Amino acid sequence: MLPAPVLVHNRVMRYTEQSLPVGVVPAALASLNVDVVVVPAFAGEGAALSAAYDGVTGGRVSAAFESREFAGKPGTLFVTPAAGEDWRPARLMLVGVGPRAGYEPSQLRRAASAAALAAREHRWRRVAFALPAAGPSIEDAQAASEGLTLAAHYSGIYKNDPDARPIDIESLIAFQEPMSAAACEPFEKAAGRGYILAACSNLARALANEPANVMTPRAFADIATQVGIESSLKVDVLDEDRISGLGMGLLLGVARGSAEPPRMVVLRYEPARAATSAVLGLVGKGVTFDTGGISIKPSDRMHLMKTDMSGGAAVVAAMKAIAALKPDMAVVGVVPLVENMPGGRAMRPGDVVRSAEGKTVEVLDTDAEGRLILADALWYARQIGATHLVDVATLTGAIGIALGRSTTGLFGLPDWWVTLVGRTANRAGDRAWPLPLFDDYREQLRSEIADLANIGGRPAGSITAALFLSEFTGGLPWAHLDIASTAWAEEAQPWQPKGPTGVAVRTLAELAFTHGEWPSAKA
Ligand code: BES
Ligand code: MN
Numbered sequence: 094m095l096p097a098p099v100l101v102h103n104r105v106m107r108y109t110e111q112s113l114p115v116g117v118v119p120a121a122l123a124s125l126n127v128d129v130v131v132v133p134a135f136a137g138e139g140a141a142l143s144a145a146y147d148g149v150t151g152g153r154v155s156a157a158f159e160s161r162e163f164a165g166k167p168g169t170l171f172v173t174p175a176a177g178e179d180w181r182p183a184r185l186m187l188v189g190v191g192p193r194a195g196y197e198p199s200q201l202r203r204a205a206s207a208a209a210l211a212a213r214e215h216r217w218r219r220v221a222f223a224l225p226a227a228g229p230s231i232e233d234a235q236a237a238s239e240g241l242t243l244a245a246h247y248s249g250i251y252k253n254d255p256d257a258r259p260i261d262i263e264s265l266i267a268f269q270e271p272m273s274a275a276a277c278e279p280f281e282k283a284a285g286r287g288y289i290l291a292a293c294s295n296l297a298r299a300l301a302n303e304p305a306n307v308m309t310p311r312a313f314a315d316i317a318t319q320v321g322i323e324s325s326l327k328v329d330v331l332d333e334d335r336i337s338g339l340g341m342g343l344l345l346g347v348a349r350g351s352a353e354p355p356r357m358v359v360l361r362y363e364p365a366r367a368a369t370s371a372v373l374g375l376v377g378k379g380v381t382f383d384t385g386g387i388s389i390k391p392s393d394r395m396h397l398m399k400t401d402m403s404g405g406a407a408v409v410a411a412m413k414a415i416a417a418l419k420p421d422m423a424v425v426g427v428v429p430l431v432e433n434m435p436g437g438r439a440m441r442p443g444d445v446v447r448s449a450e451g452k453t454v455e456v457l458d459t460d461a462e463g464r465l466i467l468a469d470a471l472w473y474a475r476q477i478g479a480t481h482l483v484d485v486a487t488l489t490g491a492i493g494i495a496l497g498r499s500t501t502g503l504f505g506l507p508d509w510w511v512t513l514v515g516r517t518a519n520r521a522g523d524r525a526w527p528l529p530l531f532d533d534y535r536e537q538l539r540s541e542i543a544d545l546a547n548i549g550g551r552p553a554g555s556i557t558a559a560l561f562l563s564e565f566t567g568g569l570p571w572a573h574l575d576i577a578s579t580a581w582a583e584e585a586q587p588w589q590p591k592g593p594t595g596v597a598v599r600t601l602a603e604l605a606f607t608h609g610e611w612p613s614a615k616a
């Protein structure tokens with residue numbers, strides 16, 4: 094056995110704790126001692142902003158709208174110095190939120206992120222983000238806080254140049270109308286919640302960003318243990334002996350080719366007084382590197398397969414958020430961890446392996462490894478009491494063909510559960526959209542020799558992958574999020590740099606607060 098890898102997780106943790114909580118101030122915008130005040134601008138609403146801010150900018154706001162230099166398009170920015178007798182902020186930044194018709198707080202999340210990323214770039218340390226005028230909602234405050242916090246993520250942690258490191262921004266949420274300290278309170282709570290959710294999204298991003306020589310299955314398990322202990326979660330890490338004792342032949346089959354042993358991380362949140370006996374089970378794919386195994390991938394872009402544990406990272410980070418936000422229901426998180434490698438002991442195409450639940454699988458393609466490890470993990474989540482399942486996985490390249498790079502694939506049964514997970518995801522800013530699991534597709538997974546084949550051919554590749562998982566859910570309500578094309582941004586957006594996105598963390602954490610809407614969970 095190899096010696097344990099040198100762990101850098103202490104540095105990882107220090108980094109992720111660096112974003113500062115977002116404060117909320119009732120004081121008038123004009124009185125704030127900040128480097129920049131950010132005001133969200135709806136498309137086509139230049140008149141009100143001009144009336145409010147022309148005075149302190151020498152008419153630059155109306156000039157910007159008139160020249161169409163700025164029109165409030167999502168993610169666009171306009172910055173001008175600002176000064177005046179009763180005006181303290183050094184600058185005014187307008188950030189586009191897009192049209193007001195059909196407005197959702199997700200637009201504000203992106204706007205806040207875009208503004209904070211730009212402020213960080215310019216080294217404007219103190220940032221006050223104004224909620225929209227005319228009755229901002231509590232949801233707006235949470236979304237703004239999330240956006241401001243998400244902007245603290247930084248990928249370049251292995252650079253030696255100290256100047257490459259961005260500054261930490263101190264962000265405040267403020268109001269455009271006068272506000273009493275008492276009326277401020279619910280906004281403060283919402284901002285605190287948003288900070289936790291986004292800081293945990295950033296934790297998932299940091300984990301997904303780590304290279305696979307650092308983030309081995311054992312290193313992941315150690316970090317998850319540390320996160321769990323710090324959060325007062327119950328932690329259990331299954332080693333290869335326990336995994337094999339439980340008969341998890343699919344997980345062991347994938348692990349065979351690697352010198353790194355597999356692990357299964359289990360985190361449990363058990364509140365003293367749960368409002369329901371339902372137990373939410375979160376399962377995340379933890380392939381720390383996916384070469385494809387003997388069915389090896391082309392080397393072009395293979396390096397991105399270090400992110401094949403993004404689902405597992407989302408589950409660990411969501412458990413941390415849940416531990417901090419304290420929903421009144423029990424939640425378990427299960428992350429099967431392997432490195433998918435070719436080698437003299439590796440699984441061969443055509444090998445038959447047996448799952449812990451008893452079903453046999455003919456492994457026609459060793460690159461369809463995620464569904465194998467998830468099958469045993471879904472089974473294990475049921476063994477430890479989960480009654481409602483959600484799995485998150487970078488499962489298929491095909492999902493990016495079906496839905497592109499901005500939308501997560503959503504699958505599952507029954508419909509009410511899938512609908513609830515989808516609604517929660519869309520509100521959390523993790524856009525997801527359902528695809529069908531019609532029985533007709535099941536034929537594609539037929540094997541001549543075993544209960545199931547692990548691939549179903551190219552047509553509907555994401556659907557057959559999801560159908561494979563459905564064989565291991567024991568008929569429980571189950572939803573599957575295929576994040577293969579959303580876990581990693583290939584291109585920078587105004588609100589998000591290239592790299593890990595932290596997708597699904599907020600969705601999973603928010604789900605633990607929805608049990609009042611679960612028909613089967615009502616007391
Ligand atoms: N980890 C990959 C899926 C993936 C692809 C994630 C691109 C992120 C970006 C998964 O294990 C895989 O290899 N899937 C195969 C399935 C096929 C063999 C049926 C795929 O998508 O090609
Ligand atoms: Mn694969």
Ligand code: ZN
Nearest residue numbers: 380383401463
């Ligand atoms: Zn994979």
